[in-house]
Amino acid sequence: PLQAWKFNPTQEDQRELHKxxxxxxxxxxxxxxxxxxxxxxxxxxxxxxxxxxETICQERQYKNRDVINIKRDTLPNYDQKIKTFFxxxxxxxxxxxxxxxxxxxxxxxxxxxxxxxxxxxxxxMIILPAGMYHRxxxxxxNYIKAMRLFKEDPQWTPLNREVETTDTNKFRLDYxxxxx
Ligand code: KMT
Ligand code: NI
Numbered sequence: 001p002l003q004a005w006k007f008n009p010t011q012e013d014q015r016e017l018h019k020x021x022x023x024x025x026x027x028x029x030x031x032x033x034x035x036x037x038x039x040x041x042x043x044x045x046x047x048x049x050x051x052x053x054e055t056i057c058q059e060r061q062y063k064n065r066d067v068i069n070i071k072r073d074t075l076p077n078y079d080q081k082i083k084t085f086f087x088x089x090x091x092x093x094x095x096x097x098x099x100x101x102x103x104x105x106x107x108x109x110x111x112x113x114x115x116x117x118x119x120x121x122x123x124x125m126i127i128l129p130a131g132m133y134h135r136x137x138x139x140x141x142n143y144i145k146a147m148r149l150f151k152e153d154p155q156w157t158p159l160n161r162e163v164e165t166t167d168t169n170k171f172r173l174d175y176x177x178x179x180x
Contacts, residue, residue, distance in 0.1 A: 001028065001040070002031075002038050002120075004025070004026040005019055005025050005116070006019075006020055006024035006026060006114060007114070007116060007117040008020045009115070014086055015137055015138055016140065018117060026116050030110075031108075031116070034116075034132065034179055035128075035129035036108060036118070036127065036129070036132075038124065038125065038126055038127070039056070040123055040124060041053065043100055043122055049123070053098060053147070053149075062151055063150065063151065064151075064153060065148060066147070067100065067145065067146070067148070068145070069145045070082075070138060070143065070144045082137070082138065084158065085137065086136065086137050088135050088161040089133070089159055089160045090130070090131050090133055090161070090169065090175075091130055091158065091159070092130055092131075092169070093151055094129055095134070096125070096128075096148065096150070097120065097126050097127075097146045097148060097149075098124075098125040098149065099122050099124045099126075099144060099145070099146050100122065100145045100146060101122050101144070101145040102122065103139055103143075103144060104120055105118065105139055106126060106128065106134060107136070107137070108132060108134045119139070129175055130175060131169065131171040131173070
């Protein structure tokens with residue numbers, strides 16, 4: 001199952017675990033209450049997992065997808081992108097990620113504006129609702145390959161917190177109404 005915990009904001013590198021001692025686990029139910037959805041779809045060599053992906057795409061009307069391979073050697077502008085992914089932001093659409101290989105962390109804000117660190121690994125599909133503050137980092141394995149699914153055209157420009165007027169963004173207000 002998915003592992004999630006309260007993020008301990010120490011000065012350590014963003015790729016480290018950032019757990020409190022003792023660890024403060026966060027359950028899938030708590031994540032669901034914040035609007036975070038999760039499925040485990042085993043990724044196999046025969047590509048059987050794509051049948052489940054197709055079904056989810058049809059049910060939830062995801063029309064577009066691409067695959068991102070986040071590794072120093074394969075991702076153009078690697079350092080800049082790693083930095084951008086870790087800036088706190090929202091989107092005006094769901095953020096849907098299906099992890100094909102490797103692992104990484106999605107940090108999401110809870111109702112008290114604390115970070116929850118969600119560990120995503122191969123075979124996890126994670127959906128963050130529109131308007132939820134979040135960020136992403138690789139872990140110390142330094143590699144993730146993920147399918148990114150989109151409702152419409154890849155229209156997932158990050159709106160960074162404070163830089164833009166995200167607290168009054170319509171999608172932010174809709175999120176708060178539904179989940180807080
Ligand atoms: C994002 O929006 O932060 C990304 O696409 C990077 C993470 S995908 C595993
Ligand atoms: Ni995002």
